[in-house]
Amino acid sequence: MGTKTAPAPPPRPLPLCAKIVVAFLFFGLIFSIVGSIVIPMVFTTIISNIVEEIMVITPNSELYEGWKDPSSNMPVYQGYYFFDVQNKEGILQGEKPQVLEVGPYTYMMNVTRQNITFRDNDTVSYLQYMTYSFVPEMSVGSEEDMITTLNIPFMSAANGAKYKTFWEQISVAALGHIHNYQAFNEISVKDLLWGYKDPMLLHMQGLAGKDLVTTDTFGILHGQNGTNPNWFTVHTGVDNSSLLSTISEWNGTKTLSWWGDKQANMVNGTDGSMFHTGIQKEDLLQLFSPLNFRSMPYEYQYDTSYEGIPLYHFYVPRFAYANPSEYPPNAGFCLEDAEKCVPTGLFNISICSQGAPMLLSHPHFLYGDESLIDAIDGIEPNETIHQNSIDIEPVMGVPFIVNQRIQINMYIEEIGGIGQTYGLKPTYFPILWIDTNGVLPDSMVDKYKEGMKLSQSIGNGARYGCIALGITCLLIAIVVIIYYRDRKHKIRDKQNQTIKAIENEYIALPMMDKEGSEINQNGSTKIDPVPV
Structure with missing residues (x-):
C-alpha cells in the first residue's frame, strides 16, 4: 500500500487589515481612472449632445431669432x-x-x-x-x-x-x-x-x-x-x-x-x-x-x-x-x-x-x-x-x-x-x-463664456472630485500599509529580544548529570572537596 499524502491545510483567511488595504487600493484606482479618463470622455459626449440639441434651425430653437436676422448676432x-x-x-x-x-x-x-x-x-x-x-x-x-x-x-x-x-x-x-x-x-x-x-x-x-x-x-x-x-x-x-x-x-x-x-x-x-x-x-x-x-x-x-x-x-x-x-x-x-x-x-x-x-x-x-x-x-x-x-x-x-x-x-x-x-x-x-x-459682439462672447465656465466648473468638479477621492483612498491604503509594516517590525524586534534573553539565561545555567551533579566543561563530574 502506498503512503497517503496528508491533505493540504486550508488557506489562511486574509486578516482584516489586509482586506481594508485591498479595498482602499481598489477604490483608489477606480476613482482615479474614472476622474482622469471616464468623466472627461462622458462629459464631452454629454456636452456634444447638448450642443447638438441647441444648434438646430427650428422655430422653437434658441438660435432661431438670431438665425433669422444674422446681423443681430454679428x-x-x-x-x-x-x-x-x-x-x-x-x-x-x-x-x-x-x-x-x-x-x-x-x-x-x-x-x-x-x-x-x-x-x-x-x-x-x-x-x-x-x-x-x-x-x-x-x-x-x-x-x-x-x-x-x-x-x-x-x-x-x-x-x-x-x-x-x-x-x-x-x-x-x-x-x-x-x-x-x-x-x-x-x-x-x-x-x-x-x-x-x-x-x-x-x-x-x-x-x-x-x-x-x-x-x-x-x-x-x-x-x-x-x-x-x-x-x-x-x-x-x-x-x-x-x-x-x-x-x-x-x-x-x-x-x-x-x-x-x-x-x-x-x-x-x-x-x-x-x-x-x-x-x-x-x-x-x-x-x-x-x-x-x-x-x-x-x-x-x-x-x-x-x-x-x-x-x-x-x-x-x-x-x-x-x-x-x-x-x-x-x-x-x-x-x-x-x-x-x-x-x-x-x-x-x-x-x-x-x-x-x-x-x-x-x-x-x-x-x-x-x-x-x-x-x-x-x-x-x-x-x-x-x-x-x-x-x-x-x-x-x-x-x-x-x-x-x-x-x-x-x-x-x-x-x-x-x-x-x-x-x-x-x-x-x-x-x-x-x-x-x-x-x-461682446454680449454674445460673454454669454458663451458664461456657458463655457459653467460646463467647465461642473466637469472639473466631477473630474477632480473623483481624482481627489481616488488619491485619498490610495493615501489611506499606503498609510495603513506603512503602519502595519512598522508594527510588524516592532513585534518581530520584541520577539527577537525575548528569544535572545532566554538564550542568554539558558547558557548561564550549570549542566547537571543524572544524579544531579554539576558537570565540568570537559565532561567529568565535578566533585566538591570534602571538608576536614
Missing part, C-alpha cells in the same frame, strides 16, 4: 479698397502699371432671411436679402471720391469684339469715340459700386436690342442693395447635426451650370454664418457665396483664441485658385485648353459675367504666381491683412472672427481695330478688393 461690414491708377497715359505707351491702394470705403451689411418655409425633409427655405449703408466714420473718404480705373463697360465691349470682324471692331471703337471713352476713366466710388447709366451701353442696347445688351446700367454691385435676393434651401440639423446649415439648393438648383465637371458645379457647404458642430482640425470646410460663383474650401491652419475662448483658424489655401497643372481637381474651372488656363492665383469668371474678362483672386494676388505680382507696381501681398479666413469655435461651429476677402480683376490687352487699346500689354489688372469682416 455686425458685418464690407470694406472696399480700390487700385487707383497712377500712370494711365504711360500704360498706353507700354509702361508698367502703377497703382495706389485707396480705402477702405466701408459699408454695413444688413442680412435678413424672409419668406421662411420649413419642409418635411429636414430643410428650410428662405429668401436672403442684403442691404448696404455707408459708414463715413469707418471710411477714408466719401462715396463721391473719384477713382481712376479701367473703363469696365468699354473694355468688356472691346474684349467681346476681339474675335469679331474688323468692321465690328471698328464699330466698337467708333462708339467709344462718340462717347469719348478711353481704356481708363475717372469714376466715383458710389457709381463704380452701385451703378450708373452708361451712354455706350444705352447706345449698344438701342442698336443690338435688349436681348443681347440686357442693361444700360453698370456697377460692380448693381442690383445687390436690397434687391435680387438669393433663394436658399438649407439643412436644419435636426436629423443630422453634421449637415447643419449646409446648402441643399440655391435659387432652385442643387448644382451650378457654369463649370466643366460635376465636382466644380457642386453647391457645397454653408453660407458662412454657421457651420456644423464638433469641427475637427482635419475637416475641409466649404462656403458657398454667389459672389464667388462657386464653393470655396477652408482649411485648418492653426489654433488661436478670442477673449480666452479657444478657436480654430481656417483659411482659403493656395490650391483654391491653383492652375490645374498644379492642382488637377481644379480642371473643371478651366473651360479652355489646359495651356490657356489662367495662372495660379486667379479664377476666371468670364462665363458668369456675360463674357467680360473678369477674374477673382486673393487681395494683392496673395498665394498667386509671381508673374501677377511682378506685372504691377503697388501690389504687396501680406498674409496678415489679405488672407481669406474664419476663426471658428469648434464645439458649436460658430464663427467668432470673419475676414472673407476677395479681389476683382480684369484681363486687358491690345485689340486690333480698337485704337483705345493700342499700347496695352497683356495684363491681369486689379480693380478693387473687398474685405467682408465681422467680430462676434
